[in-house]
Amino acid sequence: MTSAEEIWSLLREQVSPRGTETIGLSAACGRTLREAACTAEDMPPFDRSAVDGLVVAAAEGSEIFTVVGEIRAGQANLPVLAKGNAYRIGTGAPVPHGGEVIMLEDAKADGDRVSFLRRGANHIRRRGEDARAGEMVVPAGVVLGDGQIALLASVGWVRPLVTRRIAAQHIATGNEIVDPAEIPGPGQIRDANSALVLAWAQQHGIACAQARLGEDAEALRDRLSPDADLLLISGGASVGRHDYTEAVLREAGFEIPVTKVNARPGKPLIIGRRGEQWVFGLPGNPLSHFVCLHVFVDAAVSAMNGAAPSPVLLSSHVTDPIPGNPRVTWWPAKAESKGLRPLRWASSGDLTALASADALVRVPVSGLAEGARAEFIRTR
Amino acid sequence: MTSAEEIWSLLREQVSPRGTETIGLSAACGRTLREAACTAEDMPPFDRSAVDGLVVAAAEGSEIFTVVGEIRAGQANLPVLAKGNAYRIGTGAPVPHGGEVIMLEDAKADGDRVSFLRRGANHIRRRGEDARAGEMVVPAGVVLGDGQIALLASVGWVRPLVTRRIAAQHIATGNEIVDPAEIPGPGQIRDANSALVLAWAQQHGIACAQARLGEDAEALRDRLSPDADLLLISGGASVGRHDYTEAVLREAGFEIPVTKVNARPGKPLIIGRRGEQWVFGLPGNPLSHFVCLHVFVDAAVSAMNGAAPSPVLLSSHVTDPIPGNPRVTWWPAKAESKGLRPLRWASSGDLTALASADALVRVPVSGLAEGARAEFIRTR
Numbered sequence: 001m002t003s004a005e006e007i008w009s010l011l012r013e014q015v016s017p018r019g020t021e022t023i024g025l026s027a028a029c030g031r032t033l034r035e036a037a038c039t040a041e042d043m044p045p046f047d048r049s050a051v052d053g054l055v056v057a058a059a060e061g062s063e064i065f066t067v068v069g070e071i072r073a074g075q076a077n078l079p080v081l082a083k084g085n086a087y088r089i090g091t092g093a094p095v096p097h098g099g100e101v102i103m104l105e106d107a108k109a110d111g112d113r114v115s116f117l118r119r120g121a122n123h124i125r126r127r128g129e130d131a132r133a134g135e136m137v138v139p140a141g142v143v144l145g146d147g148q149i150a151l152l153a154s155v156g157w158v159r160p161l162v163t164r165r166i167a168a169q170h171i172a173t174g175n176e177i178v179d180p181a182e183i184p185g186p187g188q189i190r191d192a193n194s195a196l197v198l199a200w201a202q203q204h205g206i207a208c209a210q211a212r213l214g215e216d217a218e219a220l221r222d223r224l225s226p227d228a229d230l231l232l233i234s235g236g237a238s239v240g241r242h243d244y245t246e247a248v249l250r251e252a253g254f255e256i257p258v259t260k261v262n263a264r265p266g267k268p269l270i271i272g273r274r275g276e277q278w279v280f281g282l283p284g285n286p287l288s289h290f291v292c293l294h295v296f297v298d299a300a301v302s303a304m305n306g307a308a309p310s311p312v313l314l315s316s317h318v319t320d321p322i323p324g325n326p327r328v329t330w331w332p333a334k335a336e337s338k339g340l341r342p343l344r345w346a347s348s349g350d351l352t353a354l355a356s357a358d359a360l361v362r363v364p365v366s367g368l369a370e371g372a373r374a375e376f377i378r379t380r
Numbered sequence: 381m382t383s384a385e386e387i388w389s390l391l392r393e394q395v396s397p398r399g400t401e402t403i404g405l406s407a408a409c410g411r412t413l414r415e416a417a418c419t420a421e422d423m424p425p426f427d428r429s430a431v432d433g434l435v436v437a438a439a440e441g442s443e444i445f446t447v448v449g450e451i452r453a454g455q456a457n458l459p460v461l462a463k464g465n466a467y468r469i470g471t472g473a474p475v476p477h478g479g480e481v482i483m484l485e486d487a488k489a490d491g492d493r494v495s496f497l498r499r500g501a502n503h504i505r506r507r508g509e510d511a512r513a514g515e516m517v518v519p520a521g522v523v524l525g526d527g528q529i530a531l532l533a534s535v536g537w538v539r540p541l542v543t544r545r546i547a548a549q550h551i552a553t554g555n556e557i558v559d560p561a562e563i564p565g566p567g568q569i570r571d572a573n574s575a576l577v578l579a580w581a582q583q584h585g586i587a588c589a590q591a592r593l594g595e596d597a598e599a600l601r602d603r604l605s606p607d608a609d610l611l612l613i614s615g616g617a618s619v620g621r622h623d624y625t626e627a628v629l630r631e632a633g634f635e636i637p638v639t640k641v642n643a644r645p646g647k648p649l650i651i652g653r654r655g656e657q658w659v660f661g662l663p664g665n666p667l668s669h670f671v672c673l674h675v676f677v678d679a680a681v682s683a684m685n686g687a688a689p690s691p692v693l694l695s696s697h698v699t700d701p702i703p704g705n706p707r708v709t710w711w712p713a714k715a716e717s718k719g720l721r722p723l724r725w726a727s728s729g730d731l732t733a734l735a736s737a738d739a740l741v742r743v744p745v746s747g748l749a750e751g752a753r754a755e756f757i758r759t760r
Contacts, residue, residue, distance in 0.1 A: 025560070029579040043732070045564060050727055074556030074594075076566040092556055092615075092664055092729075094567040130730040138735045145760040146583060146673075147734030150576035150666055153560035154569075154731050176454030176472055180405070180533035184425060186456040187474040189534075196530035199409040203526060214454075235472075284472055286530055293526075313717050316696060337693050337755070347430055349472075350510040351534050352423070354527030355518045375717070380525040 001262040004295060004328065007271065008311070010257060011299045016276055017306035018229060021164045025153055028144050030205045031162035032305040037138040039155040042128035047095040050123040051103040054114060055089045057081040058100035058122070067112045071096070086114055095124050141308050163305045168208045169228040170197045173245075174235040174284055175214045192286045192351060193234040200293050203380070204301055206230070217244045224252050229277060229304055232297065233270075235284030245281045246270055254279055264327040265348030266292045285349040291330045294360060294379045313362065313375040316340050322374075324367030332357035333376065340376055381642040384675060384708065387651065388691070390637060391679045396656055397686035398609060401544045405533055408524045410585045411542035412685040417518040419535040422508035427475040430503040431483040434494060435469045437461035438480035438502070447492045451476070466494055475504050521688050543685045548588045549608040550577045553625075554615040554664055555594045572666045572731060573614040580673050583760070584681055586610070597624045604632050609657065609684055612677065613650075615664030625661045626650055634659055644707040645728030646672045665728040671710045674740060674759045693742065693755040696720050702754075704747030712737035713756065720756055 002010075020034045049055065049071075056065055065086035069079060073092040081087075081096050095101060106118040131137055137155055138148050144160070152160060177191035178184050194210055201208035209228070213219045224231060233245055246256060254272035261269045265288040270281030278300055282292050295311060302310035317339035322331050332353040333340040340361055343353035361368070362375040382390075400414045429435065429451075436445055445466035449459060451473045458476040459467065467476075475481060486498040511517055517535055518528050524540070532540055557571035558564050574590055581588035589608070593599045604611060613625055626636060634652035641649045646668040650661030658680055662672050675691060682690035697719035702711050712733040713720040720741055723733035741748070742755040 025575050026578055029582045041564075044729065045569065046567065048569075048729070050729070073554055074567050076568075078567075092554070092569070125727050125729050129726045130732050137732055142735065144579075145738075146576050146579035147670055147731070147737055147759065149579040150572040150670065151731045151734050153575035154572035154666060156560055156563070156570055158561045174453055174472070180536055181538045183536070187426065187454050187458075188456075189425065189428075189472070190536055192530040192534035195405050195533035196526050198406055199524075199526035199529040202409045286534060290527055290530065312715075314696075314715055315717055315719070316694075335692075335694055337695055339695070346509045347505045349424065349428070349430070349505050351527070351531045352510050352517055354531050355522065357527055358525075379527065 001260045001267070002258045003262050007258060007261060007296055008299050008309070010271075011296075011303055012309050014273065015278060015300050015303035017163065018166060018304050019164050020161050022159050022161050025149055025158050025160070028149055028152075028160055028162060029146070031144055032307045033138055033142050033144055033148070033160055034140055034163055034306050035161040036136045036140045037152055037155065037157040037160065038134060038136050039131050040133060042133050043130040043155065044125050044127060047099075047127050048125045049089045049091055049093050049095055049101045050125050051101065052091050053089055053101050053103040053123060054086045054107050055081070055095055055099040055101050056086045057083070057098055059098065060084070063115060065114050067109070067114055099124075141306055143305070143307055166206045166229045166301060166304050167227065168201055168206050168230040168232060169223065169225045170194065170208055170210045170232045170234070171220060171223045172210070172212045172234040173215060173220065177212065177235070179212070193282075193284070193289050196286060196289060197232055197234070197293070206301065217248050220245070220248050221252055224279070226277065230297070230300065231277065231279040233279065233281045234289060235282070249279060249281070261296070262327055263291070263295070264325055264329045266295070266330070267327065269296065271296070283348070286351045287332070287345060287353070288348045290354060290379075291360060294377060295330055311377045313377060315373055315375050317371055318342060318361060318368050318374050319370070321370045322361065322363045322368040324363065324365050326365060328365065329363040330360040330377070331363050333359045333361045335359050340374065381640045381647070382638045383642050387638060387641060387676055388679050388689070390651075391676070391683055392689050394653065395658060395680050395683035397543065398546060398684050399544050400541050402539050402541050405529055405538050405540070408529055408532075408540055408542060409526070411524055412687045413518055413522050413524055413528070413540055414520050414543055414686050415541040416516045416520045417532055417535065417537040417540065418514060418516050419511050420513060422513050423510040423535065424505050424507055426507050427479075428505045429469045429471060429473050429475055429481045430505050431481065432471050433469055433481050433483040433503060434466045434487050435461070435475055435479040435481050436466045437463070437478050439478065440464070443495060445494050447489070447494055479504075521686060523685070523687055546584075546586045546609045546681060546684050547607065548581055548586050548610040548612060549603065549605045550574065550588055550590045550612045550614070551600060551603045552590070552592045552614040553595060553600065557592065557615070559592070573662075573664070573669050576666060576669060577612055577614070577673070586681065595624075597628050600625070600628050601632055604659075606657065610677070610680065611657065611659040613659065613661045614669060615662070629659060629661070641676070642707055643671070643675070644705055644709045646675075646710070647707070649676065651676070663728070666731045667712070667725060667733070668728045670731075670734060670759075671740060674757060675710055691757045693757060695753055695755050697751055698722060698741060698748050698754050699750070701750045702741065702743045702748040704743065704745050706745060708745065709743040710740040710757070711743050713739045713741045715739050720754065
């Protein structure tokens, strides 16, 4: 049995980043940046007023100033600040050389005459105070969200180089599964894993083709598309008589470094590779499936995207005790203001906890006491 | 100045949920469920084997059994368990009446004869142990992720009722802003807010139309589309001479319950409503913009979606001290295994922290000591 840590190391070391493409910012959300973005100019590019206020010469100690004009945001030509003169200035407007900005709240106006209650606070965002020309602002490997995209826009990095979309092929196997829209007959159950994998792929921006097979080695072999970056086989990892998945994969040229993981739920996990292509044979039980996707397949996807190593183990407190088990358990939980609330699950086939789970708590063999600090993985 | 808590209460009480539509599961990821989903059948629908193993009559104390057949997943007709007989059984296969399942690891086979090292563990997932027929499995108000969608699929809830897509109109204002693809002239800066708002909208599944205007009250008025659920105006909330946003909104029939928020960055926030429609006048500084979107506009979007109240304040420890300020500060931070790491920001216009921020820490007026427990909002 392989430990979770060994699997993460394996994936980090062996899964290679996929190719790249250049795209527009409006299509970049969720994609992984592959080339560090730098600013060509100082940020901000000029001294800017941080407030709505008045600007005078900083060296000028007069009691009373005359408001002689206005400097607006976007204005190109700036006045020279002469003795006794003040200008209204808007937030974001350029500050003339040697200027001091006084906020409106500190000014007392009487017609065009103005005096100040307070000087010296100088509300200016200085040229280059955020970043200097040439400095990196977003490193390679970052998954682009709204904040990163705003930052790229602010430095004119409008055609970022990102990882191309990852292609996955998902194959749900099993004689007992039927389409969720059907009413299952005796001994049958609805295929929840295909819906799970599709939504998971959508959340990751992965293009995912899907097929539902019975237990048919030949049909499975035919679906092992050499074009997919990632192959996911649901229900193909049990240890009994019908587990032909491993044999089919070996025949198809896959090396199989992992056949069992020391984790619960989800023990019978197959991980294989064929060149750059990776396959995961996932347990058929939907909760095991969910755990394996988030704990292990996510790590492979991060590596394919050239992103920071995944999973990121965060830490928080559990609000209730969680029993231990000879195997490390990934326990469904919900992050709440008081900490991580463990959710009830009856078995590895019990999906009901997933109505509210947004985290998987790593439960050590000894269990966790109420209020104990625990590591967890976010699942959404 | 209105407090953040007052704004959240206002939005929770006054923003009405939008209309609904019925969609397929493959399109449901990220949408908000508006009708509780129940299971029509017991979950699981029949006693199922939890392992690959052997099944015998539970009441049968024989030492040696004869393997007389096999029960496979999906099998409709089940044998009666006669004395001395055992059947191989696969994970997920139906268990005949009165059966006991013994895992392979606890069995010792000699041809067709089998004896057991251990009895009584009985690896069966009982009919109805996860949920009973008629029970609710996903409540209304849940935002559907991969786990929830799997759960809906498992109970055949394949046409969920969800909130229709929210429509937003974003208007970036300011004489100083230029398209991010352009090289700014003297006094100009790139418009980062339009890229920010678009990516934010994409993350929320919001349909977002955008326009970039100078400072032109008439053009602004023309863009206040009555069809949008949400209007966002960037750079329209400063307090100086050019702030005509509030006047334009009042003329256009908006009530304005909020004009300033006691929060940093992002003080000059305008919130207005016209019937069911809500408008946010957001500060032009991109970091303020980011904070207002995640702390305030997110709450309005949750209410429009009929989702659970937002924001959810989680708690964790800060790895470094954060200075206090007369106003409550929402400090950009990154969630790491050791806690929340506060990021450097030079001013409310400094976006550079957003390269790695995934949280906003609520910093009380007194500040936070190293290692202190703090409330935070997740931003991605």
